[in-house]
Amino acid sequence: MIINKWRGSDFDNPNTFGERADVLWHVREGQRLVSLGIIAPELLTFEEQHIWALIEENGHFWRGRWSGNNWDFDVSLDSIVRERIDEYWEDLVAVAMGEKTADVLPGVGKPPPTSRDLDDEIPF
Numbered sequence: 001m002i003i004n005k006w007r008g009s010d011f012d013n014p015n016t017f018g019e020r021a022d023v024l025w026h027v028r029e030g031q032r033l034v035s036l037g038i039i040a041p042e043l044l045t046f047e048e049q050h051i052w053a054l055i056e057e058n059g060h061f062w063r064g065r066w067s068g069n070n071w072d073f074d075v076s077l078d079s080i081v082r083e084r085i086d087e088y089w090e091d092l093v094a095v096a097m098g099e100k101t102a103d104v105l106p107g108v109g110k111p112p113p114t115s116r117d118l119d120d121e122i123p124f
Helices: 017-024 029-039 046-057 080-095 113-121
Strands: 064-067 069-072
Touching: 017 029, 017 069, 046 069, 046 080
Parallel strands: none
Antiparallel strands: 064 069
């Protein structure tokens, strides 16, 4: 079976599951879900799609950069912070299943102060 045949620049040379097994398989469920979510989201179950949506929309789980007050990040294998998925896995599942509210999940925090903000704090 071919995956991602319509995505990216590999349209002429799509990958098979066998060729991507080293990326798709992981002993921890959260890590498998992340790989599937990025590489072949159409294979996620309904419940997994809910968990993936929480991960995909939460900047805490992604490397990125501040752009003003916004945390900009790309959803890719290179930018996921896998340790954070493991750390919050039980909460992610509980929120997706409606057992907890989304406020148990971390946010990205606040942007660092700009030089103008620092000037405002100088007492003279």
